[in-house]
Amino acid sequence: MSTTTPAADIPVSESLEVAKVRSWKAPIAFAIVTIAALVLFVFLSRDGDTTFKLSNDSDAIVLPPLVMNAAVTGIVITIALAIITAISVWRTINYAATWLWLISLFAVLFLIGFFAWAAAGGTVPLPGFLLGTVALSAPLIFGALGGVISERSGVVNIAIEGQLLAGAFSSAVVASVTQNPYLGLVAAMIAGMLVSFILAAFSIKYFVDQIIVGVVVNVLVLGLTSFLYSQVLTENTPLLNSPPRFERISIPFLSEIPLIGPVFFRQTIIIYVMYIAIALVYWGMFHTKWGLRVRSVGEHPQAADTVGIRVNTTRFWNVSLAGAIAGFGGAYFTLGSVGGFTKDMTAGMGFIALAAVIFGQWNPIKATLAALLFGFATNLQNLLGALGSPVESEFLLMLPYIVTILAVAGFVGQSRPPAASGSPYVKS
Amino acid sequence: MTNVETDKKTDEAPRANQLASQIMNSSTMMTVLAVVISLVVGAVLIAITDSKVQETAGYFFARPTDMLGAIWDAVSGAYIALFNGAIYNTNRDSFLAGIKSITDTLHHATPLIAGGLGVALAFRAGLFNIGGRGQMLVAAGAAGWVGFSFHLPIWVHLPLAVIAGIGAGAIWGGLVGYIKARTGAHEVILTIMLNYVAFYLLSWMLRTPGLLQAPDTVNPESAPILPTAILPPIFGSRYNLHAGFLIVILATIFVWWLLNRSSLGFKFRAVGENPNAARTAGINVKSMYVWSMLIAGGLMGIAGVSQVLGTITSGFSSGIDAGIGFDAITVALLGRSTPWGTFAAGILFGAFKAGGYAMQAGEGIPIDIVLVVQSVIVLFIAAPPLVRSIFFIPKPGSRDKKRTTPNVSKEVTSK
Structure with a gap:
C-alpha cells in the first residue's frame, strides 16, 4: 500500500x-x-x-x-x-x-x-469477483477522472455527485425515449457538462466559493432529478424510464484468456471507454500541451497568464470536460447496470470519487487504483456476505473509508493538492 | 459572508437615490430577491410537470387562456398549500388548529438551526464541516442509548441524555479537528469519510443485540425512548413542537456570545480570516481547529438529540439523521454563517419543509422541489451580481465597491 x-x-x-x-x-x-x-x-x-x-x-x-x-x-x-x-x-x-x-x-x-x-x-469465484469489482468501481473511476481534471485546472469539484446523478438521469430518459443507448451516453455527457457549466459559471465568473457552489449544485441536481422522477418518470415508466442496456461485447480470442479475459475483453462499451479514458487522461495530463496548460493554471495561474494562457477560459473548458466524463460515468448506473433511474441512485458515490481523487494524489492512475480499492471493498463485503463470513459486514464496508482517513492523515505519504485549487483567478 | 459589515458603514449616505441603491443592494434585499427567483423557478417546474398544463398546451394557440388558467391553478394551488402547511392553515376552523402549521415549521426548523450553527461556527473558523451526518448519527446513538436504557427521574434522565448526545457529537467533530491539527489532512475528506464510518458503526450496533438493538425484534432498530428522556412538547401534546427548540434558542445565543463576545470566538474568526496572520499574532491555530470542530460537533449533536428525543421517539434506525446534516450546510450558507442569520435561515427552511409535506399530501407535488428551491436561493445569494443583472439593479456606487470584489470566503483560499 x-x-x-x-x-x-x-x-x-x-x-x-x-x-x-x-x-x-x-x-x-x-x-x-x-x-x-x-x-x-x-x-x-x-x-x-x-x-x-x-x-x-x-x-x-x-x-x-x-x-x-x-x-x-x-x-x-x-x-x-x-x-x-x-x-x-x-x-x-x-x-x-x-x-x-x-x-x-x-x-x-x-x-x-x-x-x-x-x-x-466455501468457494471464491474469482472471475466473477474481478468482474464485480470493475463494475462497482466504474462510476467511481469516471468520477475520479473528472475530479482529477477539474482540480488539476484549479477548480475543486465537489459536484461530481451531481454530475453522476445528472448523467444517470438524462441517459435513462434519452435512451428510453429513443431506444438507443448510444444517444443516452451522449445525453449523459451533455448533462454532466451542464452541471459543470453551473459550477464553472458561479465559481469562475462570479467568484463564488467553489466548495459552496459544488455542495449547492449537488443539492440542486438531487432535487431536480428526484422531483422529475416522482412527478414525470413514474407516471410513464415504459416510455420514459426503461432504457435498453448495453450488451457485453466479446473481443475474439482475447476474451478467452482465463481470469483476465472477461475483465478486460468481455465488457460493455462503457467499460471499454473507461479503460481508454484512463490511459488518455494520464497521457494527456503528463505528456501533452493540453496537460501542461491544465496543470499550470491549477498550480500557478499568474505564471500561466504571463506566458499567454487564458486562465479562466482554460479552467472553464476543463471543468466542462470533467463534467462530461463524470456524466458519462453516471450513465453506467442506468445503461450499464441497473436499468431504470431511481431517486438518489448515486447514493454518495460522487463523494467517494472525490476521496479517490485525493487519495490518488490528483494523479489519474493512482486515483483509478483508489477507486478500484473502494469497489473492491464493497464487492468483498458482498462476497463475504454470501459466504457467511466471520467478519461483520459493516466493518468491511467501513474499511475503505478508514484507509482513506489514514491516507489523507499522511500515513501513506503526503497528498498535496494543486496549489491554486480552490481559489479563483482574478486578473489584475 | 461578511457583507453585513459593509452595509452598516454605507447607511450614513443622505441622498435619496443613494439610499434607494443601498436598499436594493443590501444583503437583506438580495436574500428577498433570491427567494423570489427561487419561487419562480419552483413555479416553472410545477407548471411544466403538471398534467393539466401539458394537456392544455396542446391547443395553446387556439385557446391560450386554458393553459394560463391551468398554470395558475397548479402554481397557486401549490403555493397556497405551502403557506397553509408552513404558516397558518386557513382550512381549519379554529385559530388554535390553524396555527399548528407554524409550530410544525418551528419543529422542522429545530434540527436545521442546530445543524446550521454547527456548520456556521466551523465556517467562521475557516473549516468546512460536511460531517453533520456522522456527528448527528453518533449523537443520536448516544442520546438514544441513554434514553432507552436507564430508568431515572426526568430531571436527571433528560439532561443526561441530551448531554450524552452533545458529547458524542462533539467527540466525533473534535476528532476531525484533532486529525487536521496533527496531520494537516483536509477536513472535507475527513468529515465525509467519518460520515460513512459513523453510519456503518451505528448500523452495526443497531443490528447487534445487546448494543442498541431493541430486545424483541430482528429489525435494525432501537427500543423506544423512555418517557422520562423525551423532550416535552412546549405547547401541549396537540403540537409537535418540543423543548428541543428551546435548546436551539439557547444554542444560538451561546454561539452569538461565543463569536461576538468571547476571546475564543475572536480567535476562531481570526483563524478563519487569515490563519497565517493569526499565527503571527500568537494564536494557536491548531488548537483553534480542534476547539471549533469540537463545538461544531456538539451543535450538530443537538440536531441529532432533537431528532432522537423529540421527533422520532419510538425507536430509531440508522436513517435518523434524515439528511439534515447536509441541509444544514445550505442553512448556514443562507444565514451567511452568522448565528441569528442561521436561525432565520433555519426557520425559512423549516417552513419550506413543513409546507413541502403539506404540498406533497394536498397537491401531489413531490417534496423534492423544496431542495431545488433551497439550492437556487443559496446559489443566487452567493452571486449578487447575477441577481442584480436579473432585476436590472444598477451596480452600487463607488462607495460600495467592496461588494463587487470577489465574494470569496477566506476559509477555503487560505491554508
Whole structure:
C-alpha cells in the first residue's frame, strides 16, 4: 500500500543536507498487517478447504479450481508476510526504499490469505469477483477522472455527485425515449457538462466559493432529478424510464484468456471507454500541451497568464470536460447496470470519487487504483456476505473509508493538492 | 459572508437615490430577491410537470387562456398549500388548529438551526464541516442509548441524555479537528469519510443485540425512548413542537456570545480570516481547529438529540439523521454563517419543509422541489451580481465597491 517516496515531504534544504533518509512507513505498515495476519490466520484459524474458481464452466479454457486448506495456507502466508516485513526492515535500515513490487506482492499475498481464511469451507469465484469489482468501481473511476481534471485546472469539484446523478438521469430518459443507448451516453455527457457549466459559471465568473457552489449544485441536481422522477418518470415508466442496456461485447480470442479475459475483453462499451479514458487522461495530463496548460493554471495561474494562457477560459473548458466524463460515468448506473433511474441512485458515490481523487494524489492512475480499492471493498463485503463470513459486514464496508482517513492523515505519504485549487483567478 | 459589515458603514449616505441603491443592494434585499427567483423557478417546474398544463398546451394557440388558467391553478394551488402547511392553515376552523402549521415549521426548523450553527461556527473558523451526518448519527446513538436504557427521574434522565448526545457529537467533530491539527489532512475528506464510518458503526450496533438493538425484534432498530428522556412538547401534546427548540434558542445565543463576545470566538474568526496572520499574532491555530470542530460537533449533536428525543421517539434506525446534516450546510450558507442569520435561515427552511409535506399530501407535488428551491436561493445569494443583472439593479456606487470584489470566503483560499 505504502508508496514510500522518502524525500518528498521534506523541505529542500533539509533533503540536501541529509541525502539518506529512512522512511519507516512501509515496514511499520507491513508489521501491523503481519501481526493482524498472525492473529487472524494462525490463532483464529478456521478449518476446511477454500476453493478458488479460476474460470467459469462456460469458458473456452477451463482452469481447474485451486483448492487450499485454510489453516495451512494461513500459516504459509503469515510466514511469507513476515519474511517480506523483514526484508523491508533490512532495506530501511540501509536507507533504501522498499521496492514497489514487494509492496504489491505483500498486498496480493495478504489478500489470498484473507480469502482462504474468510471463505474456509466455501468457494471464491474469482472471475466473477474481478468482474464485480470493475463494475462497482466504474462510476467511481469516471468520477475520479473528472475530479482529477477539474482540480488539476484549479477548480475543486465537489459536484461530481451531481454530475453522476445528472448523467444517470438524462441517459435513462434519452435512451428510453429513443431506444438507443448510444444517444443516452451522449445525453449523459451533455448533462454532466451542464452541471459543470453551473459550477464553472458561479465559481469562475462570479467568484463564488467553489466548495459552496459544488455542495449547492449537488443539492440542486438531487432535487431536480428526484422531483422529475416522482412527478414525470413514474407516471410513464415504459416510455420514459426503461432504457435498453448495453450488451457485453466479446473481443475474439482475447476474451478467452482465463481470469483476465472477461475483465478486460468481455465488457460493455462503457467499460471499454473507461479503460481508454484512463490511459488518455494520464497521457494527456503528463505528456501533452493540453496537460501542461491544465496543470499550470491549477498550480500557478499568474505564471500561466504571463506566458499567454487564458486562465479562466482554460479552467472553464476543463471543468466542462470533467463534467462530461463524470456524466458519462453516471450513465453506467442506468445503461450499464441497473436499468431504470431511481431517486438518489448515486447514493454518495460522487463523494467517494472525490476521496479517490485525493487519495490518488490528483494523479489519474493512482486515483483509478483508489477507486478500484473502494469497489473492491464493497464487492468483498458482498462476497463475504454470501459466504457467511466471520467478519461483520459493516466493518468491511467501513474499511475503505478508514484507509482513506489514514491516507489523507499522511500515513501513506503526503497528498498535496494543486496549489491554486480552490481559489479563483482574478486578473489584475 | 461578511457583507453585513459593509452595509452598516454605507447607511450614513443622505441622498435619496443613494439610499434607494443601498436598499436594493443590501444583503437583506438580495436574500428577498433570491427567494423570489427561487419561487419562480419552483413555479416553472410545477407548471411544466403538471398534467393539466401539458394537456392544455396542446391547443395553446387556439385557446391560450386554458393553459394560463391551468398554470395558475397548479402554481397557486401549490403555493397556497405551502403557506397553509408552513404558516397558518386557513382550512381549519379554529385559530388554535390553524396555527399548528407554524409550530410544525418551528419543529422542522429545530434540527436545521442546530445543524446550521454547527456548520456556521466551523465556517467562521475557516473549516468546512460536511460531517453533520456522522456527528448527528453518533449523537443520536448516544442520546438514544441513554434514553432507552436507564430508568431515572426526568430531571436527571433528560439532561443526561441530551448531554450524552452533545458529547458524542462533539467527540466525533473534535476528532476531525484533532486529525487536521496533527496531520494537516483536509477536513472535507475527513468529515465525509467519518460520515460513512459513523453510519456503518451505528448500523452495526443497531443490528447487534445487546448494543442498541431493541430486545424483541430482528429489525435494525432501537427500543423506544423512555418517557422520562423525551423532550416535552412546549405547547401541549396537540403540537409537535418540543423543548428541543428551546435548546436551539439557547444554542444560538451561546454561539452569538461565543463569536461576538468571547476571546475564543475572536480567535476562531481570526483563524478563519487569515490563519497565517493569526499565527503571527500568537494564536494557536491548531488548537483553534480542534476547539471549533469540537463545538461544531456538539451543535450538530443537538440536531441529532432533537431528532432522537423529540421527533422520532419510538425507536430509531440508522436513517435518523434524515439528511439534515447536509441541509444544514445550505442553512448556514443562507444565514451567511452568522448565528441569528442561521436561525432565520433555519426557520425559512423549516417552513419550506413543513409546507413541502403539506404540498406533497394536498397537491401531489413531490417534496423534492423544496431542495431545488433551497439550492437556487443559496446559489443566487452567493452571486449578487447575477441577481442584480436579473432585476436590472444598477451596480452600487463607488462607495460600495467592496461588494463587487470577489465574494470569496477566506476559509477555503487560505491554508
